[in-house]
Amino acid sequence: MTDDTLPDLTSCDREPIHLLGRVQSFGCLVGLTLDWMVSCHSQNAPAMLGRAPDAEPMIGAPAAEVFGGDLMHRLRNRIQMLRAGQGVEVISRVALPTGQHDISLHVSGDTVVLELEPHRGDNPEDTVSTVRRIIERVSRYAAPGRLFEDAAYFLQLDTGFDRVMFYRFLEDGAGEVIAEARAPGMESYMGLRYPASDIPRQARALYLRQTIRLIADSSDVGSPVSPVTDVSGRIIDLSSSVLRAVSPVHLAYLRNMGVAASMSISIIVEGRLWGLIACHHRTPLVLSQVRRNAAELFGQMFSLVLQAKLLEEERQHDDRVRDLCAAITRAAIPEGPMGRMLLDCVQEFTPLLEADGVATVIEGVVATRGKVPETPVILALARALNRTPTGQVYATDHLAALDPATAAHAEHASGLLAIPVSRLPRDYILFFRGEVRRKVTWAGNPQKPASSTLPGGQLSPRTSFAAWQEEVTGHSEAWTPAQRRVAGQLRVSLLEVVLRLTDEASRLRKSAGEKQELLISELNHRVRNILGLVRGLVSQTTTGEISTAEMVVVLESRIQALARAHDQITRDNWSPASLRELVRVEAECWQFERRDRVIVTGRDMLLMPTAFSAVALVIHELMTNSAKYGALSGPRGEVHVSLVADADDALILDWTEVGGPTVVEPTRRGFGSTIIERSIPFELQGEAEVSYRPEGLSARFWVPAVHVRPGAADDDVTALPAPAAAAAPLIAPRRVLVLEDNLVIAMDAEGIFRDLGAETVVLAASNAQAAQHLQAAPFDLALLDVNLGAETSFPFAEQLLAAGIPFAFASGYGEGADFPATLRSAPRFSKPYNEGTIRKVLAQMSLTGTSGAA
Template sequence: MSDYFDADQPAVDLTNCDREPIHLLGRVQSFGFLIAVSSDWIVSHVSENIGAFLDIDPDSLIGEPLARHFPQSVIDVVRNRLQSFVNRSSRERLRDVPFEDQNRSFDMTVHVIEETGTIVLEMEPARPSDMAEEELLLVRNALPRLSRHDSHRRLCQDAARYLQFITGFDRVMVYQFLQDGAGEVIAEARQSRLDPFLGLRYPASDIPKQARALYVRQPIRVIADSSEEGMPVLPKRTIDGRPIDLSSSILRSVSPIHLEYLRNMNVAASMSISIIIDGKLWGLFACHHDSPMVADHVKRGVAEMFSELFSLMLSNRLNEEERRSDEEVQRLTNTFSASVSPDSDPIESMFPVLKAISKLLSADGFAVVLDNDRRTSGLTPEPGDLQKITRFLNTASAHTIFSTHKMGEVFFDNDGVERKPAGLLAIPISRSPRDYIIFFRREIVKTVTWAGNPDKPVKAGPNGERLTPRESFASWQQEQRGLSEVWSNKDLRIAEQLRLVILEAVLRFTDEVARERKVAQERQELLIAELNHRVRNILSLVKGIVSQSRGTNLSVDDYIGILDTRIQSLARAHDQITKQNWSAASFHRMVEVEAASYLGESKERVRIVGDDCLLEPEAFATLALVIHEMVTNSAKYGALSASAGHVDITTRMEENGFYSIDWLERGGPAVKAPERRGFGSTIVERSIPYELKGQATVDFELAGLHARFELPPRHVKPAPVQAKKEQAKKNEKATAAKNDAPLEAAYAPSRFLVAEDNLILAMELEDLLLESGAESVDVASNLSDAKAIASKSELDFAILDVNLGSATSFPIGEILAERGIPFGFATGYGEELKVPESLGERCCISKPYDRDTVRGLIRDVLELHRRQTE
């Protein structure tokens, strides 16, 4: 590294890292090897470690045609892939490329160095993986859950959890770059044994400028082992005296400075994935592991794709927040424009809308400077200071919005005088004289928590005094005074919108005094035309977005909500027909469960009388959806939407063997047939005739909806005797009473392990436990990770999926049993649990998870554990 620095350069601090040429270090990590060839396929560079992978001497390759040492089939594969490059900045991945003469296969990454046209091949031993399709499915399943968040912080938190689940790293952080170049950890998913980094800030020098530039060019960065400095690439310099440019290399070795930085943090392996919005680096996914680790070819590709999709989702969320803000400003300014008149006081006319805008900007006061008139509201500077500020603002362009969060430094050179406002946002609203609307923010005395003292003098180290990274990462707090909250880009957008609207009104008043009415009117019309043009452009854009997004009349949230209730209805139906090993179940009971789940304590408003029957499983799910839609629609539009309304259901086993269901709604509002048939109507009217070959009629009578359904004999059979039915009800009431016991008793454990290979189910169970008072939940998707957590972490309870991928979770249970940690099993197959004799008696529940089932499992396991340990 010293070859690229001036020997006389004074040692200052870690910001000198900005000058380190990290893309020209000339080394690669040893988990793979590199070969670079010219456009005519002559080898120009090779990493020194190629002999560890192929029976080839590196010195014999340089200057030779690649075809003399590589199979022609491999070269042909690379040539074909190069044809698909959109531009020279592209990268292509090839999986499991065979070297038949070496009896080896390699995963390969190919890119082209733009400046020289050099083709770079990076290879690493192929790692067998049949998980690619499953991991891509995880990404697809993550998107609906992520899309429901209206806060970008919640979105980032869930994204960190997904990425940790996909990649297996001990810690995954979302690291956002702030306006001053520093970074802050705004979301984190970690193993519970690790100290939290959430909320810590890192100075800008921790990720130098040239590293940020590379993160835009190369969105994924892998460090397999922080204790390894890498293998040289030969020759060390080209004919023009420069090392090979490894800017786009996936194997590129890491600066010794950064390796020391990671070791100081006790990080043995890392992976960083760029979060890029509008072509700019917004932040990073930073993944850490406490032992050396190589994320394989498939996981890197899936992680990179996940980051790209997340970046689009985050961009949409931020744009949506801006859109809502724009709409509110438009509403306020429209009110202002409609309320002003030539006979009114212009400043007084502004005050109501400026007070509303002030709240939108989180400002503590404002001043209006118009001609020689100055009026203020809320927290503002002293009159002398305000005059000095306006004179200073006059030196800037008449169209420039100016903002600062350190007003004392900018306007008064920190002269020692204590001033209440610390932040300022000035909006010019005329050319001459200079008139302004100025918003002010109060001082915020902040205590910022840094990951180590960012200004701590750097000590001498293995890489020289000026380049040694911070050794301590203990949190260090710094008090900041004389500053306000920073004005965000959203604030500046609001200011620009306000400037356009206010300018039109102010010009209308000031120009009537200074110029002839005709000139003032022309300027007003010109400005209005410009404003109309901009509004039309915005409306056209919104219309285009709406048109492109149209495919359903439902919002995403509504769609997810409706879909969720229908899935829950199916889940309830599934529970009832699986209680007796996929056997027929009671129709009356199904109606009661559906009414209770939707209406709660008002379930008695759905009254069912007549003959019960047992529905065969294939008919039960279909009819459960029909009843769900009927209850839902009645609660929204029919009898159940009114306090006095009710539904009477009469059932009868007909002589011909058919089972009839008569649904009658009364006491609700007048009903009429819907103008459009949606998915719910289709379920009600067509599913029974189409799927069960029965009959369905729906009449929208004025007094209330009347529906009749008939099921063929093959789907129904008589219900058991009344005594058995009453006993079943008693059993259900007893179970409900048990599950309604105090929550605190069921959730006494606070530190959980969840071993579950289904991402969605794992996250739902994690949320359920956290919402119910758990302190920490460690989630593992495979046997290896779960065993590591079970062995190392402090745990109070564990829930283990019996079938964990291609293995069982019994070895995890043996570790937990040896440590005396209570645990239970979960299964998705409904079979009776059979565990090894060494584990003894164990409790088990069936999936999907719900609050009562999990609560019951925890209670039963703790009771069993208590008996076994007495």
């Protein structure tokens, strides 16, 4: 069969199965107008009602003449309970000339529809009691699995059908048999799948409206209703009819399956057709109205039990999701990259969603965890997702349908659950599932639900229902509705987190805006100060009558003093640091030989890390201003610094300048003045008072106790180190390796070692070069720069340690670098360094008698 000759299966969806104009022959139909006149009836009605062959036609006759006054009274009372199109009422054991009958009545448009069938002597109380016992038993099971098995077994025993199946609808509309009870000799349909076309859309709609449907004989074409149309030309709508005849296509379908009678009971969960209970029999079977009513009651009660259990599972699931979402809200902190933070937040959802891996795509940056495709594939996938509706979770078990390029990565990316967390740009949380190759067993080939087309366009259903296996590749396990709902809840939580972090960031930016501006300005200010200071040092050093060699020594020592001042600000960043030492270092940086005119009195105070930078900036600016314009700018001026702890253990720092030039209050506040007057109040919630007295500037600062700790008591300024005695002669290493990526610094180190007597100094700029030199010949000593740009020298240091070769580290990080545990005891010193520094290191290594990490 070519594509051109394939039957149009949509004709099944368009077939008006509720307008067939016939009823099944095991009963009859009588239609009444709203003023109780007979408007239509099935052709078998007169005989079933016991009317004589020569009796007047029923059409147009008063209903009371056909049914009698007593029955009409009962019918009127029941109709009063009904509204058009809503429900069916039942009257049992109505005495008619042909015996007792059961009557079902409902309203269809302007017609009161009566359907009569012979009463079959089942006791309603017994059947209802049986239903109650079955429901009581199956409702005890905690999970739905056993629920279906036992319900099928009991229903098969109660109804007498050869086979009872529980049939669940899948996401794609197909159905799967999930439980079965069958008589001996019956072929098992357990696990088989049926294509969605087996139950057309309009049939599913009727299953929602009429929750039980009996087909007593698949060879019965039914008894026609006459007249075919009413006075308006409309065929009577039998959607709610219990006797409604069956489409010829479906009758052929049942006969092809070897089914002579069938009954379907709807399973409705939260207003949706969740599945069906399908009953099959090999011979025609008319189930009494009492048993059908009991079976319908069973279906309704079973639906409620199933719904309760599914809701309980959903509740437990939601509790878990709620706990995880709450944990996300608590754990989310505005530190580090957003993508990495979100990845840490959602990792607990990976097992809940049964995903193999997760990735975040935030502003084009990808972070991953678990089994996921490569970064370029993820970025391309994010672009493909931009075509999907905004603000909605996207789920697929066949990712190649969205992006064919992902087919090559099916092992890790066959299924995708994408959660958008922003609009512009589109950022995503992506959960991946790998490919699950599996074989699906269908009841016949699902691609051939119809075999041919009969004259008039009528379909002939397939004749084969033998198990037909299909191998499915490129697909993952399907995402369940519960998992999609979890993704929706996660999206809401993530949006709350993102919004909260955004608000928090805005608040912090607003409250810290002035501080950020201050720090940026301070960076520019300090860079210019340092450059200006170095220039001043060079200029000051070159004045006077000294030789070039002496000038180099003096200049080098002064630059070293500046470096020590910088180290003092950062060295004790994680522990309380000495305020007295801070003053000493700043004085040494600026005043050199005149530093003895800075006099510190009072007990030393230790500044906490939270306060050290702010106070250091203030002292630096005070010292700078004094050296440029204040007491220290003249020959006899002095600065008195008083450190006192008040009754609350807070710090009172008094800065008093005397003996300098006359002070004039500035007309404009520069950045340095801003630092002095506002840093401590702003950052430390302290106080600052600055007075521009003519005889000298004075300032008082109050730093809260939370930022200070008491230090050693001392009434005098801390003595500066005396000039070092001449270093004892050292035995210089003969072969030295310098690992340094800056050529100027490396050449400077080479000159120092050669001046100390080294015979060979080898320079290397990378670990690889250094390893080559080490392989060529051993060394007596290695000097290693920590940071080599794209790498550190730690791997090469490990080689030296293993070889027993002494080494030391030089770094621009000071003492703040994070060293591996095996290298933490190695000698280290800060840049810039000079010959004296190298001598001290050599002396240290010689005194300890170690080689390597001394």
